[in-house]
Amino acid sequence: MAEIDDIRDARYIGLHSPPKTELSQKLVHQVIDCLKAQEHRERARQEEVEKMFAQSVGLILGDLLLGYQQEGNGWSFHPLSSPSFTDLPIGYKMFRGIVKAMEQTNLIEVAKGRNHKGFEFQDGQRTYIPGLATRFRPLPSLITMANDCGLKKGEYDDHFPTQLPKKVIEVRATKKKGEGGGRKIKLPASKRSEQLAEEVKSINDFLSSFTLANASFSGFRRIFSEGERDDFDYNLGGRLYCAGDKSYMTLSSLLRRQTLINNEKVVEIDINASYLTILHGLKGNPMPERDDVYAIGGLPRDVVKKWFAITIGVQKFHSQWLPGNVAELSKTCLTYRPWMTVKAVQKTVLEYFPFMADWPSGEVRWSHLMFIESEIIIATMKQMMIQHHAPAFPVHDSIIVRKSDQDLAMETLAKQFQLLTGITPRLKVK
Numbered sequence: 001m002a003e004i005d006d007i008r009d010a011r012y013i014g015l016h017s018p019p020k021t022e023l024s025q026k027l028v029h030q031v032i033d034c035l036k037a038q039e040h041r042e043r044a045r046q047e048e049v050e051k052m053f054a055q056s057v058g059l060i061l062g063d064l065l066l067g068y069q070q071e072g073n074g075w076s077f078h079p080l081s082s083p084s085f086t087d088l089p090i091g092y093k094m095f096r097g098i099v100k101a102m103e104q105t106n107l108i109e110v111a112k113g114r115n116h117k118g119f120e121f122q123d124g125q126r127t128y129i130p131g132l133a134t135r136f137r138p139l140p141s142l143i144t145m146a147n148d149c150g151l152k153k154g155e156y157d158d159h160f161p162t163q164l165p166k167k168v169i170e171v172r173a174t175k176k177k178g179e180g181g182g183r184k185i186k187l188p189a190s191k192r193s194e195q196l197a198e199e200v201k202s203i204n205d206f207l208s209s210f211t212l213a214n215a216s217f218s219g220f221r222r223i224f225s226e227g228e229r230d231d232f233d234y235n236l237g238g239r240l241y242c243a244g245d246k247s248y249m250t251l252s253s254l255l256r257r258q259t260l261i262n263n264e265k266v267v268e269i270d271i272n273a274s275y276l277t278i279l280h281g282l283k284g285n286p287m288p289e290r291d292d293v294y295a296i297g298g299l300p301r302d303v304v305k306k307w308f309a310i311t312i313g314v315q316k317f318h319s320q321w322l323p324g325n326v327a328e329l330s331k332t333c334l335t336y337r338p339w340m341t342v343k344a345v346q347k348t349v350l351e352y353f354p355f356m357a358d359w360p361s362g363e364v365r366w367s368h369l370m371f372i373e374s375e376i377i378i379a380t381m382k383q384m385m386i387q388h389h390a391p392a393f394p395v396h397d398s399i400i401v402r403k404s405d406q407d408l409a410m411e412t413l414a415k416q417f418q419l420l421t422g423i424t425p426r427l428k429v430k
Contacts, residue, residue: 011077016162021159028054032053060098062156077132084133173228203240217247223238272425277423307342
């Protein structure tokens with residue numbers, strides 16, 4: 001019997017943690033022997049297919065053991081749809097065949113995702129798990145095999161180290177209503193994409209030479225958006241995202257500040273009102289002189305900030321708050337009042353920021369703002385890397401640096417922001 005919270009809490013199977021030691025390779029061979037013992041094949045696999053089969057078993061085992069070790073419940077997940085394996089080292093059919101065989105040989109248990117038979121939770125009742133990808137967890141038999149091979153829980157990372165991603169540029173289509181994210185688009189290689197890939201790989205190589213304590217780093221991918229647009233030229237979106245689902249980026253702000261870079265304390269430098277500041281630059285307007293750019297018309301800053309957040313995300317003005325906005329503001333903003341409707345807030349915003357009046361009809365969209373922000377962050381990282389051999393780990397509109405590099409990082413970030421927007425940003429140290 002499994003708890004629904006356990007099913008939700010799982011580690012993503014990224015397929016980037018191959019066996020790298022004799023002990024881990026010994027386990028892979030034993031598992032392959034188990035899987036082949038229950039096969040009923042009319043003919044042997046061809047040599048290349050056999051090699052891919054062995055590599056795939058190793059990658060799947062690595063993720064299963066890392067998930068068993070890193071999550072308290074031991075579950076790992078991956079969608080079982082063909083598109084979800086695009087650009088991965090294992091194909092859809094190979095993955096499904098291996099996990100099915102591992103389940104049949106009682107090496108793993110499987111909790112199937114959407115539109116499958118429900119999992120039993122309590123009182124003998126079964127239910128569906130809508131929207132959740134299929135989960136996988138090692139059974140005691142597999143953990144015993146690992147132990148017998150000399151692989152101990154807590155040491156799996158040493159035997160199955162996560163590799164830096166080989167494919168570091170990803171393009172997605174515009175997200176459609178009801179989608180969690182836009183579908184992946186495979187574009188032909190170009191000089192532009194190759195240059196961007198080399199840039200990300202050089203950053204990955206450099207940052208991987210530093211040790212993070214209380215956090216993890218397995219390289220970046222740069223993800224671009226709205227790739228189906230006619231004017232797309234790797235100029236929309238473009239943020240850096242950590243490969244895999246567990247990294248320093250997923251930590252809370254408090255936990256990120258407890259990270260150490262080569263055993264040195266860190267600070268996080270944040271760009272205050274990043275998108276709004278970039279918009280001022282694009283419109284040729286100086287930033288307001290007031291201390292808090294969101295402090296306007298007697299409205300709570302959280303309310304104004306929320307209006308900008310939901311407006312910049314789409315190409316229109318909302319007629320009402322989005323579902324959950326009012327409940328969130330009521331809980332987190334003590335000075336929020338029911339009369340602070342979207343329309344009322346919008347009226348005040350346009351009085352203080354008149355250039356926002358053409359937002360629904362203007363050419364600038366969130367994807368343009370994100371691209372400019374990502375270019376600023378990456379330029380800052382590169383300058384610190386090349387000129388000072390100093391690491392900077394990004395978190396979208398902020399960077400984490402060693403405490404000793406704080407002044408250097410603030411100067412560099414401010415300079416790069418000013419070069420690309422014409423405005424000197426307000427930076428905040430967390």
